[in-house]
Amino acid sequence: MRLTMPDRKERAGFDLVCELLFRPPAHLLVRALAPLRVPPPAVVVAGAATGFAAAAAVAGHAFVVGAVLLQVKTLLDNADGQLARATGRVTDFGRYLDSESDLVVDAAVFAGLGVSIGPWLALAGFVSLTVVLSLNFNLERIHRGAAAAWDDSALGRVYAVVYGWQDRLAERVVRRPSRATVLVASNFGLSPQLLVLGICLVAGAPQAYVGVLVACIVVLAALVTIDRRKP
Numbered sequence: 001m002r003l004t005m006p007d008r009k010e011r012a013g014f015d016l017v018c019e020l021l022f023r024p025p026a027h028l029l030v031r032a033l034a035p036l037r038v039p040p041p042a043v044v045v046a047g048a049a050t051g052f053a054a055a056a057a058v059a060g061h062a063f064v065v066g067a068v069l070l071q072v073k074t075l076l077d078n079a080d081g082q083l084a085r086a087t088g089r090v091t092d093f094g095r096y097l098d099s100e101s102d103l104v105v106d107a108a109v110f111a112g113l114g115v116s117i118g119p120w121l122a123l124a125g126f127v128s129l130t131v132v133l134s135l136n137f138n139l140e141r142i143h144r145g146a147a148a149a150w151d152d153s154a155l156g157r158v159y160a161v162v163y164g165w166q167d168r169l170a171e172r173v174v175r176r177p178s179r180a181t182v183l184v185a186s187n188f189g190l191s192p193q194l195l196v197l198g199i200c201l202v203a204g205a206p207q208a209y210v211g212v213l214v215a216c217i218v219v220l221a222a223l224v225t226i227d228r229r230k231p
Contacts, residue, residue, distance in 0.1 A: 013140055013186025017195055018078060026078035030086055040084040044097050047076030051105030059112035067198035074194045096155035102190060117207040128213035132188050135220050138170035139177045139185045174224055181223040188216045
């Protein structure tokens with residue numbers, strides 16, 4: 001089977017953590033999986049399963065194990081898209097499955113964190129992460145001038161319910177963002193977030209991660225406000 005390269009998704013921003021830390025090993029994993037004809041959704045499911053295992057470890061106060069599993073989950077998250085692009089199997093089904101499984105895994109991880117930091121702080125963290133990731137996605141999308149889109153499939157309808165209102169709200173709040181704003185936002189994506197969460201877990205201070213998320217929101221809000229004031 002011929003493997004088509006390159007397999008990097010074109011984006012306006014540059015995620016340093018993703019591109020420099022996780023993409024190279026994910027690329028090697030893709031090179032191993034492609035000849036085996038492993039379907040990209042299978043990698044998404046494997047990533048989700050790893051994320052749930054991380055959530056269980058965190059709930060059991062096995063913070064180091066949870067941190068390591070979160071990085072493995074990030075590696076698989078990077079590999080599924082690369083595999084789809086490299087083998088010409090990019091589908092809306094895979095995109096929806098990836099986005100929706102990430103949301104469910106994030107909820108599970110914060111539920112596990114709730115055992116240690118309390119349910120309300122964990123809920124605030126989950127909501128904050130959802131806001132940051134929504135802005136990360138929509139700032140880049142709006143900068144490119146791409147419209148929010150989904151289809152009438154089962155996963156497409158779920159996507160519309162879960163993410164559609166976020167996309168529409170972002171379009172009302174955000175003017176065309178500057179490249180600087182997109183660049184900053186691109187480094188607040190899921191790969192950097194799970195790395196920072198892992199660091200907080202290893203340090204034994206998971207509650208500190210909620211503060212990191214609040215800081216991300218403050219920075220993005222300031223950048224969006226500056227962009228809106230530009231003529």
